[in-house]
Amino acid sequence: MNWEVNEIRQKFLEFFESKGHLIEASAPMVVKNDPTLMFTNAGMNQFKDIFLGNRATEVKRISNSQKCLRVSGKHNDLEEVGVDTYHHTMFEMLGNWSFGDYFKVEAINWAWELLTDVYKLDQDRLYVTVFEGDKQDATEADFDAENIWSNLIDKQRIIRCDKKDNFWEMGEMGPCGPCSEIHVDLRPEKERKSIDGKTLVNKDHPLVIEIWNLVFVQFNRDSKGKLSDLPNKHVDTGMGLERLAMALQKKESNYDTDVFSPMISTLEKLSKKQFKSSNSKEDIAFRVISDHVRAVSFSIADGQLPSNTGAGYVIRRILRRAVRYGYSFLEFNQPFMHELVPVLIHQLGDHFVELKAQETLISTVIKEEEESFLRTLAKGIVKLEKALKSDTKIEGKQAFELYDTFGFPIDLTELIASEHNGSVDMVGFTKELELQKMRSRNSNIVTTDDWIENNSNIAQVFIGYDDLISKSTIIKYREIETKSKKFYQIVLDITPFYPQGGGQVGDTGFLKQGKVVVKVIDTKKENDLIIITTKDFGLNLNSSLIATVDYQRRKLAQANHTATHLLHLELRKLLGTHVQQKGSYVSADYLRFDFSHFQKVSEEQLRTIEKNVNDLIFDNLLLNENRNASKEQANEAGAMMLFGEKYGDKVRMICFGDSVELCGGTHVNQTSEIRLFKVTGESSVAAGIRRIEAISSNKALEYLNSEQKDLNIVKTMLQNTKQPIKALEEVLAKNATLGEQMLAVDKDKAKELKSLIQENIETNSTQLSFFFGSTTVPAKNVKDILFELKARNEDLVIGIASVSEDKVTISLLVSDSVVKSRSLKAGDGIKLISKAINGGGGGQPFFATAGGKNPKGIEEAFLKLKDWIS
C-alpha cells in the first residue's frame, strides 16, 4: 500500500478514536500565557496544567496531531535544519494521552497494533527501548514495560537505555517518568545484513531512527530532587508524522516523502534546478526552504507575524534563513517563497483550516518580508564591497558590524569575500558575538527566588468578573530582582485582580492589612495561576487582607474593551468578513485593534464606523454573558473563533446585541457606560494588517475638551471672530506678503551694501584692493554678497562687520589669488582681530568669520586688518 501523509494522519486519529479517545484539533503553535515557552515544542505542552494538577479534566483520553516548532534545544539547532534529512523546524506530532486512565499495557499494545497491523511496518525492522533504572534516583528498571514488550516482540529487540535517553522530565521539578521508544531500521537489506540494526539505535544514524516515544508519567520530583509516586498516572506519547511517512513510503529522507515533494518540485520549476537529495549546497537549500516555508506559514496563520522582538523575531530569522539559502545557492534574486504557499495549502489546508482561510494574508506577509530582506542584503553587499576594495581581509569587527547592525548574514560575508579572493577573520567575529551575548545576559539578570509556600493546599479563585474587592489570604509569594529593582510576586487564594490577557492590561490596586497598605502594580497570568506584583511586602502571612482593584482604571479599561468588540463588529459589517482580529491592546488610556485588511481604511469609512459604534453605545445594549457556554452553543450563536487562540471545552461568551465574541476580558454592563467612542488613528503594522487606535469614555471627552480649548484660544487670538478659518487664512496670506516684502527689503539692503562696497574699494600701498565697513545686514546675507563679489573681482580683501544689538560678527573675504600670491589667509586674519571684539573665530583661507560681544572694538579690528594686508 502506498500511504499518503494525509491518510497516515487520518488513520492514526481513527485508530485512537476507536480506542475511546476524543480527537482534538491541534492547539496553536504560538504559546501565550507561559513565559517559559514561545512555541509549542511538543504535543504535551497544552496539557502541562493537567500534569501539574493545576487543571482538572473530564476527558481522560485524547488524541491529536499537534503542530510543533523547534528552533533550539539539545537536538535541534536552526542552523542544522536542512543539512540532514530528518530534522525540521515545524513538524506534526501525533499523540495519544491518558490522564489517570489507561497505562503501560494499553499504551504499548496499541502502539504495536497500530504500527504492525494498521500501518503494516515490518516487525523485524523495529526495535524498542526501555528504561534501565538509575542509582542516583533509586529507580528500578522499567520491568513492567519490558514484560509487556516481551509478549509482542523478540527479547533480542528490546534494549535497555539510561536516564539520558529513556527518562522524561518536564523541568527540574514536577511530573516525570520512564519512557519507552520505538525505533525503526530503514536501511537497505544489504546493509542490514552487514551491520546489526540493534547496534545503531540511538546513534544518530539517519536511517535507524526513533519514531515513537511512549512516556509513562508516574513520578513527581520535588525541589530536593526526590521522587515520589504520583496518585494519578498518565500516558503521553509522541510520534513524528514526517518520520513515520518516510518509514511508510520507504524513502531514505523525510524530504523525499509527499510531505515535501510538492514544494520541492515547485521549487525546481522556479529555480530551474534539480533536487538530487544529496548533500550539496543546492540540495540543502531545497530542504531548508521547503521546511521553513511550513514553519513561517503556520506561524502567520496562528497570528504570529514576523517582527523584531520575541517570537516574531524567531519567525523572521527562519524566513530569512530560507531566503538566504535561495539567494546564495538557487540564484533567487526576487521573492520566491510566497509562491510555495498555495502548494503548501493545497496539501495541508484540508486538515489545518486556518491555513486555507488566511492564504492571501500568509502570501502577502511572506512576500513583503522577502522584499525587505532582499533590500537589507543589497545594502549589506554595497557596504561589504566597499570594505573589500580597501582590504580583501575582513576583520572580525567589521564582519560583526555588518551582521549586528545591518543584519548581513555572516556566511554571505564569507562567500562574497572569497569571491573577491579575500577572507574573513571568523575568530574575531565569534569573539565579538560572544561579547554581545554576554552584554545581553548581564543586562537581563532577573533573579527569582523560590516560592515561599504559605497555604499551598488552597486552590485559587478568580472573582474579578463580579467583585472588585475581596477578603483574601496569601497562598504563596516570592521575591524577584532585576538589575536595579526589587519586586514581590504574590498569589492570593481569592483574587479580584484581572490578569493581563486577551489584550486587556492587568489590574492594579491595593492590598490592605490593618495599617499596612501595599500597592499592586501589575497582574499577570502564568499558566493558570494569577500572580500580582508589588513593590514592597511587609504583610503578615497568617492573617487575611483586603484586596481592592483600582476601580477607576478598571472601569476605563473595560469601556475600551467593550468598545473594541463593537469596533470589530462594525468593521466586519462595513469592510467585509475577511476582517479578522490579529491583535489588540486595551488599557485605561486607549485601545488598539489590529486586523487583516488589504488596503487603507478611508477617512470616510472611519467616520462611518465611528458613528455606528456610537449608535450602538446610544442603543444601550446590555451585556449578555455566558461563562459556561459549550463550543456548540458558541458556534450556534455565531461567535468568532480566532485563529491562534486555544479554547477549552467551556468558553466564555460575551454578547452585546449582534456582537458575539469568545473573550476572557472584563466588560461594561451596558454600552451606554462607554459614553463616547472616538477614532484617533489608522495605520499599517505589516503587509495586510491595519491598525485602528481609538479612545472612549472620559479619555474621549477629555480629548474633545482639549481640542475645543485649543480652538477657543485660537478664536480669542483672532479677536473672537466667528469665522476662525477665514480669519486665519487672511492672517496667513498677510504673513506671506510681509515675508516677500521683507525679502525684497533684504535684497535692497544687500544691493545697497554691494554697491557701497564696490564704490568705496580702496587700494593700499601694495596695490591690493580692499574695503572695510560696518552694516546692519545679517552675517548670513553678507556671506552671499561677498561670494558674489569674489566671483566677479580678483585681488580683493573685504571685511564687513554685521552689528546687531550688542553682538557683532565680522566676515572676512580674501580672493584666491591673494591667498596664493601673498599667502594671506582669511583664517589667520580673523584670529588676529577676534580679541578686539571680545570673541573668537576661524574659517577657510578665502573666507572666515569671527563673532564677539564688543562692537566698540570694530575700529581697532579694521586697523589691525589694514596693517595685516600691507
Place this chain on the structure above:
RNA sequence: GGGGAAUUAGCUCAGUUGGCUAGAGCGUCUGACUGGCAGUCAGAAGGUCGCAGGUUCGAUUCCUGUAUUCUCCA
C-alpha cells in the same frame, strides 16, 4: 529587556580633524531640435539636513534627550 545603526530634494543616496555659498543620479517643470512619439541638448524649480535642547564666533557634522525605522542578542 539590552547593544548597534539610520533619519539630508518627490525617490535612492553622497557629504571627516566643526567653516569647502548643502551635492549626485533618477523623477518633475520650461525651452530648443524633430512631422508626432521616443529621444538628445540646455536650463530651472525643489532642503526647518527627524524633533527639542546644549557646547561653539560658527553645528548636517560634537554632546544630551526624544520620536520613528532597521538590525543583532536575550
